[in-house]
Amino acid sequence: MFPAENLRDWRGENVIDPDGAKIGELEAVYVDTLNDEPAYATVRVGFIGRHRLVFVPLAGATVTPKAVRVRFGKKQVTDAPSIELDGELAATEEPTVFAHYNVPYETGISGARRLARR
Structure with missing residues (x-):
């Protein structure tokens, strides 16, 4: 995975x-508070x-010269839990984001x- 500071x-x-x-x-970019590694990104759609802003996991993501390639299809990402452009993900909504991608949550x-947003 690529370093969080580069993702910014x-x-x-x-x-x-x-x-x-x-x-x-x-x-x-949102980091996992357990290890401070990039875990999810928000993507501006619409x-x-x-x-x-929709959430997408960064596990398995790669970078190309002008894009970040995620391992999930466009439809699944655009159907993911979202927040307003100036919104914030509530802690109580985190399990929903993980569940959308079948990622275990704790x-x-x-x-x-x-x-945590970076």
Whole structure:
């Protein structure tokens, strides 16, 4: 996996699916609070006036010269749990994000939230 500090440089770049279809633009990176590694990204999707941010796992993601390629198809990503452009993921909603991708969920240390925005 690529270092979190490098991922911040990809903000605004395209996020594509395994077939090369554009999903949207990388908005933010969320790290796993258990290991401080990049875990999810938010991707800006939608149409003019109706944009939202969807979550996609970064496990297995790769970078190309002008995009981040995730291992999930466009339809699955665009159907993922979302937040408003200026919104924040509530700790109580984290399990829903993980479940959408069939990723096991457990809370962070002492029941703390699992994802932190970088």
